[in-house]
Amino acid sequence: MSKKFGYLTALLGLSLLASAQADLGADEAPAAFGAATALTSAPTTAARRTVAPPAFDPRVMELAAAPSAERIEADIRTLIGFGTRHTMSQTDSDTQGIGAAVRWMKTEFEKISAECGGCLEVYEQRTLVKAGSERIDRDTEVVNVYAVLRGTVRPNDYVIMSGDIDSRVTDVMNSTSVSPGANDNASGLAGTIEAARVLSRYKFANSIVLAGLSGEEQNLYGGEFLAAKAKAEGWNVIGVLNNDMIGNIEGVNGIINNRSFRIFSEPYFQGADEKTLQQRRFYGGEVDGPSRQLARYVHRTTQTYLPQLDPMMVYRLDRFGRGGHHTPFNNAGFPAVRLMETNENYNRQHQDIRTENGVQYGDVIEGVNFDYAARLTGANVAALASLGWAPAAPTDVALGGGVQPAAKLRWKPGTNRNLLGHKIYYRLTTEPQWTHSVWVPAGTNEYTMTGLVVDNYYFGVAAVSRDGNESLVQFPGSVFRN
Numbered sequence: 001m002s003k004k005f006g007y008l009t010a011l012l013g014l015s016l017l018a019s020a021q022a023d024l025g026a027d028e029a030p031a032a033f034g035a036a037t038a039l040t041s042a043p044t045t046a047a048r049r050t051v052a053p054p055a056f057d058p059r060v061m062e063l064a065a066a067p068s069a070e071r072i073e074a075d076i077r078t079l080i081g082f083g084t085r086h087t088m089s090q091t092d093s094d095t096q097g098i099g100a101a102v103r104w105m106k107t108e109f110e111k112i113s114a115e116c117g118g119c120l121e122v123y124e125q126r127t128l129v130k131a132g133s134e135r136i137d138r139d140t141e142v143v144n145v146y147a148v149l150r151g152t153v154r155p156n157d158y159v160i161m162s163g164d165i166d167s168r169v170t171d172v173m174n175s176t177s178v179s180p181g182a183n184d185n186a187s188g189l190a191g192t193i194e195a196a197r198v199l200s201r202y203k204f205a206n207s208i209v210l211a212g213l214s215g216e217e218q219n220l221y222g223g224e225f226l227a228a229k230a231k232a233e234g235w236n237v238i239g240v241l242n243n244d245m246i247g248n249i250e251g252v253n254g255i256i257n258n259r260s261f262r263i264f265s266e267p268y269f270q271g272a273d274e275k276t277l278q279q280r281r282f283y284g285g286e287v288d289g290p291s292r293q294l295a296r297y298v299h300r301t302t303q304t305y306l307p308q309l310d311p312m313m314v315y316r317l318d319r320f321g322r323g324g325h326h327t328p329f330n331n332a333g334f335p336a337v338r339l340m341e342t343n344e345n346y347n348r349q350h351q352d353i354r355t356e357n358g359v360q361y362g363d364v365i366e367g368v369n370f371d372y373a374a375r376l377t378g379a380n381v382a383a384l385a386s387l388g389w390a391p392a393a394p395t396d397v398a399l400g401g402g403v404q405p406a407a408k409l410r411w412k413p414g415t416n417r418n419l420l421g422h423k424i425y426y427r428l429t430t431e432p433q434w435t436h437s438v439w440v441p442a443g444t445n446e447y448t449m450t451g452l453v454v455d456n457y458y459f460g461v462a463a464v465s466r467d468g469n470e471s472l473v474q475f476p477g478s479v480f481r482n
């Protein structure tokens, strides 16, 4: 009996070691790394009883492929049909203007909810913006509509996907001219509605919000109001995936590419306190803010679940000198990123529909590739589902190991039902992505990586579920000696 048990333990221990090495072997490790791993401290007895998590979750694979180009096209055509969706356009018509568009969006969320037995809570957020405010010349109600797929384990943890309902032409104050906004941003809104359709087939541990925001072109009002509400109500916002223009594949520079898309993320919160900023300067990590970890997460889940896509990290808050609805969430201290096409076409953005010197201007339906928009929606869905099934992230992650050939990590596990263990991620300080990881089974909340000099790498810890879904990587927030 005891002999048999011993054999089993040894076997599991071996597979644990093998999987850790396979993980390392998968990437190009610096030459010194083989030796470093071999010297990694032996797992504890509890650790030996647990094997490494699966590399992917088949449910997420299925969901990532589920968004339909046909349904996205139909929704974009419906949105264009409202003539203009300018924030200050008419609200009293059933067929034209922002009012009709907002009511359609709400009805669409309610229909989706009816099909899943009322699984979505559908809310309207109305905020009056007074005449004389930035880009508003008459009293205007800015109306957001959002649906909440309530989390079954951590209902107050929120992951948000957003798109914008409003549109504009050349003059940002022009609220009457035809303004299809097919790509900017009917594409992002249609993707968000489609994500609600496919995600509502499942239940998730945390809450998922699918949000249609208004007032984007006027002064990012809708995002500001929803961020303020989240803050006032004490939502624990894990991350915001803002989709703004996810359908154009033909760049103004002539490049045509239906694989590449961009993930923009800020380096660090604007409101970070002085102590945190000083720590970052002294210990490193100025490219490792929470929004950046969220961006890396989307990059990784895209590569895992949508290998036909080619995600590009951009180490910037947004495009050069321009804005979007993730920024008000960043301003409120929430991790938030912008997802969008790589090759923009400026002739199709914020333009009166016209032909000038043989060039066609206007954000018309011909500029949207529906298959591409569906794939980018899939990239959102993969990240949302994976986060939705992941355990709560670890807290109090601390790093030690100065002046010795070892890196030491400590953390506290979040409250979880489904925790299989943690992954310690690491990379060279100049690498854009986490390149390597070590698996630490549940029950162990500290780890020493021997043979590795802490100076040369950045580290982070993620919690992993039994089905292989991971929390966001938590960068160490403090350091310890010895």
Ligand SMILES: [Zn+2]
Residues within 6 Å of the ligand: 184, 217, 350
């Ligand atoms: Zn725009």
